[in-house]
Amino acid sequence: MTATASRPAATIFRRPAATTGFWSWITTVDHKKIGVMYGYTAFTFFLFGGIEALLIRVQLAGPNGDFLTAAEYNALFTTHAVTMVFLFVMPAAAAFMNYLLPLMIGARDVAFPRMNALSFWIFLMGGLFLYSVIFFSDPQAPLGIADATGTTVAGNLDPSYNTLLGGLPDGGWFLYQPNAGPSYSPGLAIDFAALGLQILGVASLISSVNFIVTIFNMRAQGMRLLRMPVFVWMMLVVAFLLLFSLPIIAIALFMVTFDRSFGTSFFQAASGGDPILWQHLFWLFGHPEVYILILPAMGIVSEVIPVFSRKPLFGYAAIVFAGAGIGFLGFGVWAHHMFASGITPVAQAAFGLATMTIAIPTGIKIFNWLGTMWGGKLRFTTPMLFAVGFVSQFVIGGLSGVTHAIVPSDWQQTDTYWIVGHFHYVLFGGAIFGIFAGLYYWFPKITGRVMNETLGKLHFWIQFIGFNLTFAPMHWLGLQGMVRRTWRYAPEMNMGPWNLAATVGAFIIALAVLIFMVNWIWSRRKGQPSGLDPWDARTIEWTIPNPTPEYNFASNPVVHSLDDFWHLKYSEDDEGRPVRRPDADDLVVRLDHEGRNPTEPIHLPNPSYFPFIMSLGLPMIGYGVIWHTALWGKILIGLGALTTIGGLLGWGMEPLEEPHDDHGHDGHGEPAIAH
Amino acid sequence: MVRPRAKLRFPWSTGRARLLPLAVLALALTSCSFIEIDSPLTIFEPAGPFAERIDGLFWPVFWTAVVVFFLVQGAILFAVFAFRDRPGRKEPKQTHGNAALEITWTVIPTLILAVLAVPTVQAVFDLTKCGDDAMVIEVIGHQWWFEYVYPEHGGITTANVLVMPEDQEVCATMTSEDVMHNFWIPALNGKRYLVPGQTTILRLQADEPGEYWGHCAEFCGLSHSLMRARAQVVTAEEFDAWIAAQSQPAEVPAEGTPEWEGLQVFLNKGCTACHAVDFADGSGVDDVVRARGTFRGPNLTHFASRHVFAGAYLPSEDIGYDEALTEWLANPPLVKPGSFMPDLGLTGEEISDLIAWLKSNT
Amino acid sequence: MSDSTIEVEVDHHGEHESTGIEHRKLGMWVFLSSEFLFFGALISNYLLYGGRDFDSVVPRDIYDIPFTSFSSFVLLMSSLTMVLSHDALARDDQHQARTWLFATAALGTVFLGGQVFEFTEFIEVYGMTLTTNPASSSFYLLTGFHGVHVAIGVLMLFSLFGISLRRGRLSERQGLNLELVGLYWHFVDIIWIVIFTLVYLLSAS
Incomplete structure (x- = not known):
């Protein structure tokens, strides 16, 4: 008798049973499937963001470019940032976290599997909601206010500006007020941005709670906190950063929505509001957000470098505490985004000093990665190339970052391409190189195959060259006074050649990404089978077969040390050099066999329709708020609320996982075992 | 354990040629000297x-x-x-930190x-x-x-x-x-x-x-x-x-001159809704002086004393003063997207008169 | 299925809780720590704008402190009844637990009624609406969001009460739910004490 057959049939709230096909993806609560969905969705948005970047670069290839209208340009740089930050790097990190976290701590799933599915669906709905703006919005000129009379005067826009792309949100991802307020950005674009970010925030908040509980509560026996892989540690810090920064941006975005849709004036100076308050609230979220974007990549690199150096991570504890320190300090430096805003000199000095201190834990990490490589036996596989590329390019981003702490110097650099160069070294040279390292490294866990190394190395070198050609010149351009978010620059500014170089570089990056996609698609089917342990790895996610069985661990693992898997395979000689245990190869074979053939019944959480249903309610509420003055807008708010609450009720009334009630379905591929 | 293959040999797969991309980069960076003209x-x-x-x-x-x-x-x-995996390289010492x-x-x-x-x-x-x-x-x-x-x-x-x-x-x-x-x-x-x-x-x-x-x-x-x-x-x-x-206040040009015609365009086409010109008291057009605080475009009293206009965007290397001014007055929102100055539908003659008058405001 | 497997089932998928705190309880604590920042931002926002002068009526001039003190007392008492309900359930005194649960929900409803009355008075009598000025906007945003939290709490309390009434008892699982709602309820209460102190008492003119 299978578990599925044993489920009581009396209730309408039968839990779905499909394990393959369309419905299995809609209803899945398997952290691995959710992780894969996060990954593919994020990568799709990465392509969107990349195309936006290419359009931007074409416009800037020469002075006085006329490839895009100003409205399109502003819309594209805004959407590029929003997409890359919220729809690519964050969900890509969520993809790794979902897929790997339970595997790394020795669990069968996360603490709240259905909530995990809910996070994903809300994220997807938020992204679709945000991009759906393109169907509803036209570019609009600002409305000026004549002080004396209070009447508004409309700006003018040539009819040729009325294009599809021009309707995307155009206030910058930072939505500075009052420019992104009701007068100066009329139309619907910013409403979609504010509500879309709100929805995405809900998704991230739910995952952060879920992952914190998972990390604290679901570690395998013996997996003490200081035995956890650094990746898990970094994701824990990220989860806490999300937990404490998201509520702040939620409030700030509520205030924007109230200003825009309900007539308040929180940030509208003309009616007594304070636009600087928006900046404080935004950056109080926005700076921790920077670490939310980079810490996962730091975690990935901390896993990859030791494996390919054949050495344990140098200064494990130092790296962990430096990561936590970065997270902590990250809440105390937000005003360095506002050094030019006229905040008091005391505040400027204090935030300048605080910003400098962040360089210290960052440096500790870099030196420890170097220390790990030092004296190692380095194998330059593709993941290692990306990881070393990360370290080398992150150093550049870190050093240019220190110049922001030199406050007067920052007055010159802020809002120029110097900053654009800086944060792309951190977020592209850093986060995205880290993400690629992780994709190549853990690809076997998803597919049971290794990605093609030749194409992988080609990808790395082309991306490395393209990346530096694109972003290194931006430092120079910034110091030459090229301001950010600039649709055009004058020929007199002598900025043409380096801008052209950057544009060429951007297309080289695009080529690299194409090679990656070809490699991915090819390797999924034709890649060399990986076996259990393709990299001679150190951590316990490699003690189970590839691709990962649905139940993860056939039996609950017991952990004895940091890098537990390594120590199962290697002992050390008198000099402290690793010696492969004679039974190591047998061990790998045995683990593979045992991992595929569980001997005891394995309980897995049931799939559910309700996370998906609940997630449908949020965009409905979003559309309703945007058109709240119309009757159907109000109806839509009501329907959205009903959908979400209905989903929640269904969630609560689904067959419970209580004894004698429902035992969930058993691990896929496992022989049916009578209960 | 499976070691991934990397059999296909590209130039950068060999030891020394691995420096190639770096060399290209270094060359690119040093070449900045050849356009070292400051902005x-x-x-x-x-x-x-x-x-x-x-x-x-x-x-x-x-x-x-x-x-x-x-x-x-x-x-x-x-x-x-130095620490690449080469044939014969010994396993590394397992240092955990220092x-x-x-x-x-x-x-x-x-x-x-x-x-x-x-x-x-x-x-x-x-x-x-x-x-x-x-x-x-x-x-x-x-x-x-x-x-x-x-x-x-x-x-x-x-x-x-x-x-x-x-x-x-x-x-x-x-x-x-x-x-x-x-x-x-x-x-x-x-x-x-x-x-x-x-x-x-x-x-x-x-x-x-x-x-x-x-x-x-x-x-x-x-x-x-x-x-x-x-x-x-x-x-x-x-x-x-x-x-x-x-x-000095602005001067009222002699009647019948292009400058005077230009002033009439300025007074009658709605420009005064935003632009101030400080004429002398009793000059007949002194009421054009607007109170501070209404919606404001640049004060045009000494327009021609400034060699740039439209937010110091025009003229530029690409376009001369008169030509740029003509283009600007013909359709401001096309030159400067979102501009509060609308397309007033001025004829070519009105524009040239207006330019004549503006240039007289030194 | 053997008994030992059943035990594993109760113990959530055969995983143990490394911290010894049940998942959902830990989750609630983590969530509430985020909520502190949520209200922290709202309260800071009010403190920034609430003291500023505007041409129009501001909240600090029209607070009805005796009335709000009363409704604050009501909410405070609801925390007490919540504790009593939880305590009764721990003794498996189902009847008492249900009674106190109802009392908690009822007190929460009274508090909400008070807030509706207060808002109505501010709008009808003093003409202070959401959009009057940033001070009034901040006031309504803060107390409104708190009210929404109370309302959600009241809904959860009534749901539990309904379950208890229908099934005649609260199971062990529902007992955990009661504890979770209790945690949430105390949080909402604590936040109100902060709001009442900072926003009402200390800034009233």
């Missing part, structure tokens, strides 16, 4: 004490960063080449930063408060142009070009009429926001007469990229002469 917005040519102060702070930090850059990248490259090293690379950066912090904090306090004998000039941000008012000189109001005397500190007292802007003349000082409803200050001073470029640096809407500025630094005598000239 007019460069931060590398400070022209006054405040910008010099910042410049003096930038370089030590820059060179420190360069040294750290080469040390760290050198160490990475060394590790990459407390002394950890302390070293915590303390050294801390010390470097502490050294950098002292002049930083000093400069912050020195540069955020205007000197006692500074000349106040109000800077008001608009979408998308800067307006300057000289309260110490009878409230002269001008736009786009900030005229200031050499060797005299100017205390720019700044606010915005609409959204956030950011006033920046790189040769004279760093940036400062113009915040609606609030006042910020920025110290400006130039050692030599000359023209210095500026730009709005905070994203302020559709035509942010076209919101530019100039600082025209003149000698003290020239400044006095300029003040005297600017204090």
